[in-house]
Amino acid sequence: xxxxxxxxxxHVQLNTKTKLFCSCPTSFNxxxxxxxxxxxxxxxxxLPVLNKAVVEKSVMFGTAVNATVNRTSYFDRKSYFYPDxxxxxxxxxxxxxxxxxxxxxxxxxDGTHKVIRINRAHxxxxxxxxxxxxxxxxxxxxxAGTPLLEIVSEPDMRSSEEVILYLKxxxxxxxxxxxxxxxxxxxxxxVDVNVSIRPKGDEKLYTRVEIxxxxxxxxxxxxIEIEVARQIExxxxxxxxxxxxxxxxxxxxxxxxxxxxxxxxEAADYRYFPEPDLLKVVVDDAMYATFSKxxxxxxxxxxxxxxxxxxxxxxxxxxxxxxxxxxYFEAMMQEGISAKNATTWLSVExxxxxxxEVNIENSPVNAKTLGTLVKxxxxxxxxxxxxxxxxxxLMEHDEDVDAVIDKLGLKxxxxxxxxxxxxxxxxxxxxxxVQEYHNGKEKLFGFFVGQVMKASKGSANPQAVNDxxxxxxx
Amino acid sequence: MITLxxxxxxxxxxxxxxxxxxxxxxxxxxxxxxxxxxxSAGEGVPIAIKxxxxxxxxSVTNGSKILQGYIAPYNATVIEKMQAxxxxxxxxxxxxxxxxxxxxxxxxxxxxxxxxxxSCVPGGSSGGSAAAVAAxxxxxxxxxxxxxxxxxxxAFCGIVGMxxxxxxxxxxxxxxxxSSLDQIGPMTQNVEDAAILYDIISGYDANDSxxxxxxxxxxxxxxPSRKLTIAIVPxxxxxxxxxxxxxxxxxxxxxxxxxxxxxxxxxxxxxYDISAYYVTxxxxxxxxxxxxxxxxxxxxxxxxxxKETYIKSRSEGFGDEVKRxxxxxxxxxxxxxxxxxxxxxxxxxxxxxxxYETIFKEVDLIxxxxxxxxxxxxxxxxxxxxxYLSDIYTxxxxxxxxxxxxxxxxxxxxxxxxxxxxxxxPFDEQTLFDGALSLEQSLQS
Numbered sequence: 001x002x003x004x005x006x007x008x009x010x011h012v013q014l015n016t017k018t019k020l021f022c023s024c025p026t027s028f029n030x031x032x033x034x035x036x037x038x039x040x041x042x043x044x045x046x047l048p049v050l051n052k053a054v055v056e057k058s059v060m061f062g063t064a065v066n067a068t069v070n071r072t073s074y075f076d077r078k079s080y081f082y083p084d085x086x087x088x089x090x091x092x093x094x095x096x097x098x099x100x101x102x103x104x105x106x107x108x109x110d111g112t113h114k115v116i117r118i119n120r121a122h123x124x125x126x127x128x129x130x131x132x133x134x135x136x137x138x139x140x141x142x143x144a145g146t147p148l149l150e151i152v153s154e155p156d157m158r159s160s161e162e163v164i165l166y167l168k169x170x171x172x173x174x175x176x177x178x179x180x181x182x183x184x185x186x187x188x189x190x191v192d193v194n195v196s197i198r199p200k201g202d203e204k205l206y207t208r209v210e211i212x213x214x215x216x217x218x219x220x221x222x223x224i225e226i227e228v229a230r231q232i233e234x235x236x237x238x239x240x241x242x243x244x245x246x247x248x249x250x251x252x253x254x255x256x257x258x259x260x261x262x263x264x265x266e267a268a269d270y271r272y273f274p275e276p277d278l279l280k281v282v283v284d285d286a287m288y289a290t291f292s293k294x295x296x297x298x299x300x301x302x303x304x305x306x307x308x309x310x311x312x313x314x315x316x317x318x319x320x321x322x323x324x325x326x327x328y329f330e331a332m333m334q335e336g337i338s339a340k341n342a343t344t345w346l347s348v349e350x351x352x353x354x355x356x357e358v359n360i361e362n363s364p365v366n367a368k369t370l371g372t373l374v375k376x377x378x379x380x381x382x383x384x385x386x387x388x389x390x391x392x393x394l395m396e397h398d399e400d401v402d403a404v405i406d407k408l409g410l411k412x413x414x415x416x417x418x419x420x421x422x423x424x425x426x427x428x429x430x431x432x433x434v435q436e437y438h439n440g441k442e443k444l445f446g447f448f449v450g451q452v453m454k455a456s457k458g459s460a461n462p463q464a465v466n467d468x469x470x471x472x473x474x
Numbered sequence: 475m476i477t478l479x480x481x482x483x484x485x486x487x488x489x490x491x492x493x494x495x496x497x498x499x500x501x502x503x504x505x506x507x508x509x510x511x512x513x514s515a516g517e518g519v520p521i522a523i524k525x526x527x528x529x530x531x532x533s534v535t536n537g538s539k540i541l542q543g544y545i546a547p548y549n550a551t552v553i554e555k556m557q558a559x560x561x562x563x564x565x566x567x568x569x570x571x572x573x574x575x576x577x578x579x580x581x582x583x584x585x586x587x588x589x590x591x592x593s594c595v596p597g598g599s600s601g602g603s604a605a606a607v608a609a610x611x612x613x614x615x616x617x618x619x620x621x622x623x624x625x626x627x628x629a630f631c632g633i634v635g636m637x638x639x640x641x642x643x644x645x646x647x648x649x650x651x652x653s654s655l656d657q658i659g660p661m662t663q664n665v666e667d668a669a670i671l672y673d674i675i676s677g678y679d680a681n682d683s684x685x686x687x688x689x690x691x692x693x694x695x696x697x698p699s700r701k702l703t704i705a706i707v708p709x710x711x712x713x714x715x716x717x718x719x720x721x722x723x724x725x726x727x728x729x730x731x732x733x734x735x736x737x738x739x740x741x742x743x744x745x746y747d748i749s750a751y752y753v754t755x756x757x758x759x760x761x762x763x764x765x766x767x768x769x770x771x772x773x774x775x776x777x778x779x780x781k782e783t784y785i786k787s788r789s790e791g792f793g794d795e796v797k798r799x800x801x802x803x804x805x806x807x808x809x810x811x812x813x814x815x816x817x818x819x820x821x822x823x824x825x826x827x828x829x830y831e832t833i834f835k836e837v838d839l840i841x842x843x844x845x846x847x848x849x850x851x852x853x854x855x856x857x858x859x860x861x862y863l864s865d866i867y868t869x870x871x872x873x874x875x876x877x878x879x880x881x882x883x884x885x886x887x888x889x890x891x892x893x894x895x896x897x898x899x900p901f902d903e904q905t906l907f908d909g910a911l912s913l914e915q916s917l918q919s
Contacts, residue, residue: 038547038548041770042765043528043547043771044526044534044536044541044649044650045550045645045646045647045648045650046647047646047682049680049681077761079760079761081784083767083769086765086770088761088764088765089761089764137780139769269808269809271761271804271809271812272807272812273757273761273812273816277650277653278683278684279683
């Protein structure tokens with residue numbers, strides 16, 4: 001009887017070399033406070049200068065989600081005191097953001113789609129980090145001033161499933177555009193979820209509760225379910241108005257609950273006003289022309305894969321959900337193999353061997369090698385089983401596929417003479433079983449195949465073994 | 475005191491001697507309290523620097539307790555430009571705390587007194603720079619002007635003070651009061667020196683986004699013989715003191731005599747300027763000064779938790795006038811009031827700009843008082859509002875981003891300097907200096 005209404009705010013850290021308003025590097029894992037300067041430390045007299053690359057990447061994003069790219073947008077100051085914000089105001093875009101009125105399509109497994117509207121995407125500066133060590137709190141300002149694109153959806157999602165599909169699509173888009181590393185663990189793709197409920201059929205929006213900074217898709221799903229349950233319970237207990245108010249809550253993984261971050265009475269007044277140290281942001285014709293030409297996006301790539309390789313929609317969407325997967329797949333296809341085999345060997349065999357720090361980006365087996373391996377199955381040099389053995393070996397050793405096949409002695413024997421000789425030997429050694437087979441125990445065919453394969457140490461071409469056995473036993 | 479023009483011709487040895495002489499003089503006039511520090515930074519013609527302009531390795535404090543202990547780790551762009559031109563920062567001058575004031579009384583270092591009469595204010599906020607130049611304790615000085623902070627003390631102390639067009643001089647390294655109004659400018663003994671120093675510090679700077687791509691210079695082509703059309707605004711003069719009215723009449727006569735055409739124009743009631751200015755400036759200031767929180771630098775007063783540390787550091791670090799303006803700024807930006815105050819003030823500001831644009835379609839310059847009266851005695855202002863109202867002649871120039879120059883006209887019967895200002899169209903510094911030089915020369919002849 002309740003409907004869940006969800007809108008998302010995603011903070012995407014743009015992968016520029018330098019910060020939003022100064023020339024400090026944005027790189028990770030440097031000594032605390034080493035990537036800082038008068039501007040990002042907010043020393044007296046220091047001023048911000050806009051990094052153009054941030055505007056360019058924002059134009060790319062706006063184009064990718066079919067949004068209006070505002071040719072003129074503005075920066076505003078958002079004031080609040082916290083030690084990780086050196087100037088005590090964040091430079092952001094409240095009144096006129098660079099990107100507005102976009103949309104993104106999510107795809108369900110049953111082949112249906114839904115459009116989620118994007119209200120806006122605006123540029124803003126990230127804060128530093130506070131590190132609490134017992135009684136002492138330390139401030140690291142390396143991250144202060146890193147560029148963020150905050151992407152705000154309309155409250156168009158109705159389930160946690162839709163949220164995850166939206167986030168995965170958004171993630172794929174920013175990766176395809178290469179405007180962000182979009183790494184949730186490292187905090188370059190941060191999600192705030194706004195959740196409310198309402199009786200089904202009701203058009204009005206009820207009180208939304210914001211859940212902040214949840215760092216995996218799995219936890220996001222969990223946090224939503226828990227928060228929805230809390231709100232429904234309050235409604236059903238008749239205490240909705242008292243217990244559910246507009247606030248920010250944190251998801252506690254360990255306790256499996258959402259918790260209030262700050263009290264009601266601390267409601268902040270950010271005192272926004274136009275940033276006087278910066279000029280309006282202008283996307284001129286030349287910039288727009290250059291950066292509205294964007295690379296192929298997930299949806300287009302999926303369609304192309306379906307058309308060009310004859311893949312089904314689902315396989316194509318699995319492969320194109322990640323740019324790295326898609327690139328890997330296309331490189332494999334260069335070896336002239338079938339899309340079906342390439343999909344299986346990439347998404348099942350290779351990915352099944354990943355784990356820990358190993359992923360598609362640093363795979364010990366590159367696309368050409370895996371493509372060659374699949375090719376060897378298709379040209380009957382290798383059996384599928386042997387190929388798995390070769391892949392196991394290649395995960396540990398950076399060597400040539402054909403050399404490994406030789407070294408491991410896994411080359412498939414397709415020479416019918418040699419196989420025929422093995423077949424004769426096996427049949428001769430098992431006269432009673434041959435008799436039983438002729439008497440109607442056809443199940444024994446498999447036994448003979450197994451014996452021949454065993455005798456060939458697995459190297460015989462199973463098809464050839466089948467054919468020869470069939471003719472000998474007939 | 476040797477002029478800047480002459481000092482630029484001195485040898486290295488002569489400059490060393492000049493600095494020694496200056497140091498002695500400054501020491502001898504310690505009672506003026508024009509300087510709050512006697513730091514120097516290398517060779518060149520010594521220029522006194524207002525305490526809100528960053529000089530690398532100097533303690534730069536905005537005349538505030540909250541910045542005690544802070545050492546600037548970088549040079550303001552104007553300092554870099556000065557050094558490249560053979561000038562060097564020499565001594566920090568006193569100022570109203572964070573440039574908020576018209577008397578230099580709100581400084582953490584105590585008041586500066588007017589060299590012409592120790593019982594009178596030197597004006598503010600660049601009162602230290604003005605007093606130093608007027609007393610012969612500096613060849614020239616830098617000040618900053620947000621609502622008259624160069625021009626008003628220049629007029630009170632009888633020197634030349636110039637505020638460039640907004641965007642002409644980089645603000646990089648100027649401790650911000652109100653970002654959309656602040657400009658650094660020269661404070662000198664005469665008009666030509668002001669033009670020379672203006673040329674040195676002006677020009678595009680990539681570190682200041684509001685700096686404009688213009689690098690045209692004025693001092694090598696000053697032309698006092700140009701015949702200009704100069705507007706006066708009769709409804710403005712009526713609130714000025716008799717001293718100021720007399721000086722104004724004299725200046726008009728002298729300018730007419732020199733061949734300039736005087737015309738009358740109208741501007742809307744200056745009370746709107748005051749409102750627009752104090753809303754805009756305090757809104758910007760409330761955020762610009764939020765960084766002074768005792769966390770990273772400056773003076774910190776430890777509390778038992780973070781919030782208390784903020785409150786104590788800021789309560790004890792800022793003086794009353796600064797607190798008043800931060801409160802006012804936070805109020806006008808707060809939810810529910812933003813449209814009524816800040817947005818409305820921007821509309822008024824736009825109107826003021828348009829009014830000036832209209833006038834400058836037909837005239838070259840506007841002649842106006844700098845302040846309603848000459849330097850007044852310490853303690854003679856009844857309340858802060860009276861001080862705010864005394865800014866009526868200067869702040870519209872900042873709101874419209876115009877260039878203006880204050881120069882001494884005569885001495886009042888009480889022996890105090892009376893200055894007036896000329897105002898020009900945006901980026902027309904050439905006409906501004908040409909007219910000012912003509913007025914200066916005509917007054918001398």
